Amino acid sequence: MPTCLITGVTGQDGAYLSQLLLSKGYRVIGMMRRSASADIVGERLRWLGIYNDIELVDGNLTDLSSLLRLLKTYKPDEIYNLAAQSFVAASWNQPLLTGQVTAIGATNVLEAIRLSRPEARFYQASSSEMFGRIQEPVQNERTPFYPRSPYAVAKLYAHWITVNYRESFGLHASCGILFNHESPLRGIEFVTRKITDGVARIKLGLARELPLGNLDAMRDWGHARDYVYAMWLMLQQPTPDDYVVATGHNTTIREFCRLAFSYVGLNFQEHVVTRSDLMRPAEVDVLLGNATKAKRKLGWQPTITLDAMIAEMVEADLARHTNRLKHWK
Numbered sequence: 406m407p408t409c410l411i412t413g414v415t416g417q418d419g420a421y422l423s424q425l426l427l428s429k430g431y432r433v434i435g436m437m438r439r440s441a442s443a444d445i446v447g448e449r450l451r452w453l454g455i456y457n458d459i460e461l462v463d464g465n466l467t468d469l470s471s472l473l474r475l476l477k478t479y480k481p482d483e484i485y486n487l488a489a490q491s492f493v494a495a496s497w498n499q500p501l502l503t504g505q506v507t508a509i510g511a512t513n514v515l516e517a518i519r520l521s522r523p524e525a526r527f528y529q530a531s532s533s534e535m536f537g538r539i540q541e542p543v544q545n546e547r548t549p550f551y552p553r554s555p556y557a558v559a560k561l562y563a564h565w566i567t568v569n570y571r572e573s574f575g576l577h578a579s580c581g582i583l584f585n586h587e588s589p590l591r592g593i594e595f596v597t598r599k600i601t602d603g604v605a606r607i608k609l610g611l612a613r614e615l616p617l618g619n620l621d622a623m624r625d626w627g628h629a630r631d632y633v634y635a636m637w638l639m640l641q642q643p644t645p646d647d648y649v650v651a652t653g654h655n656t657t658i659r660e661f662c663r664l665a666f667s668y669v670g671l672n673f674q675e676h677v678v679t680r681s682d683l684m685r686p687a688e689v690d691v692l693l694g695n696a697t698k699a700k701r702k703l704g705w706q707p708t709i710t711l712d713a714m715i716a717e718m719v720e721a722d723l724a725r726h727t728n729r730l731k732h733w734k
């Protein structure tokens with residue numbers, strides 16, 4: 406039975422990746438940072454019904470000794486580094502923490518591998534945000550980077566340090582340059598989930614308005630369940646490499662609103678309000694990925710359409726709020 410270690414196991418991707426690897430017969434070790442709210446931190450794993458199937462262990466990306474301890478104890482065959490300060494907007498408020506976790510944290514994992522488990526295969530969660538102010542209308546692995554936030558700068562450091570450790574020490578280390586991917590398990594502060602949660606609350610009479618920032622930005626949105634499969638495929642290849650993972654279609658935030666509100670028979674224009682404090686100091690206006698390499702070399706392709714994903718997210722948020730309402734009665 407192969408063993409994997411997942412950092413960021415309590416996040417959206419950590420939950421879906423755990424589910425995938427459990428279904429493939431892996432022993433899944435999930436690294437969690439210590440929290441005073443440990444009882445609710447594993448919410449996503451409970452939602453998928455896999456909480457008791459994962460071995461949850463204590464560790465922190467900023468603490469090299471905790472990573473060394475975990476690698477020594479569990480001797481993982483595959484290590485997926487999904488942990489990060491992952492919210493772009495927060496990275497302007499906490500730029501130093503973002504650098505320490507998202508950039509130096511990835512280096513800590515690589516150092517732990519180099520020192521104690523060099524035979525392990527490593528996945529780094531790189532991001533389309535690294536393209537930032539885009540240099541080419543469609544982005545692939547050869548498109549130049551131009552990060553536009555402390556988050557994206559930190560991810561770019563983590564990306565290049567992974568490439569550097571691969572070239573310097575021969576590690577089997579791969580980067581997935583993943584474009585935005587969403588699901589009912591997406592954090593509530595990210596725009597898609599904020600919208601589907603807002604749709605559910607407005608439909609159920611719990612709210613009237615949904616405040617948003619820039620409605621003109623365009624994102625290439627896929628489903629997290631499809632994207633974690635690409636992560637796993639990368640580590641099954643004989644040689645490590647970097648891959649763009651995207652759908653090849655992009656949509657404005659405004660159009661996402663229209664689709665989500667119309668799913669429950671509402672007109673978004675009657676409910677969405679824009680607020681200047683939700684605009685970013687520097688915006689990534691448009692992202693559109695070309696995943697030809699992942700399709701050709703990994704045999705990967707997206708299977709879940711934007712419409713199907715929006716329906717799944719809105720239904721899940723309606724169910725959450727309906728259950729809460731029943732509970733309060």
Ligand code: NDP
Pocket residue numbers: 412413414415416417418419437438440446464465466467486487488489490491492506510530531532533582583584585586587592
């Ligand atoms: P989430 O924000 O849902 O999850 C982030 C995870 O990192 C959480 O489990 C969080 O723990 C953990 N974490 C944060 N800080 C630390 C730390 N110091 N030590 C240990 N764990 C920590 O992110 P996603 O699942 O959406 O994304 C996974 C990865 O992929 C991230 O690195 C993200 O930046 C990257 N990415 C995501 C994309 C997307 O569209 N979702 C696209 C491209 C890249 P806790 O639960 O305690 O907060």
Ligand code: GDR
Pocket residue numbers: 491492493494531532533534583584585586594595596597599616617618619620622623624658683684685688689
């Ligand atoms: P992003 O995702 O920054 O692309 O990073 P997010 O959903 O936060 O923003 C997408 C776009 O929507 C605009 N927007 C708003 N965003 C939020 N969060 N809240 C709002 O109210 C709002 N109104 C408009 C934003 O300005 C932006 O243009 C995500 C994260 O998962 C990263 O970790 C990951 O690396 C990238 O996707 C790829």
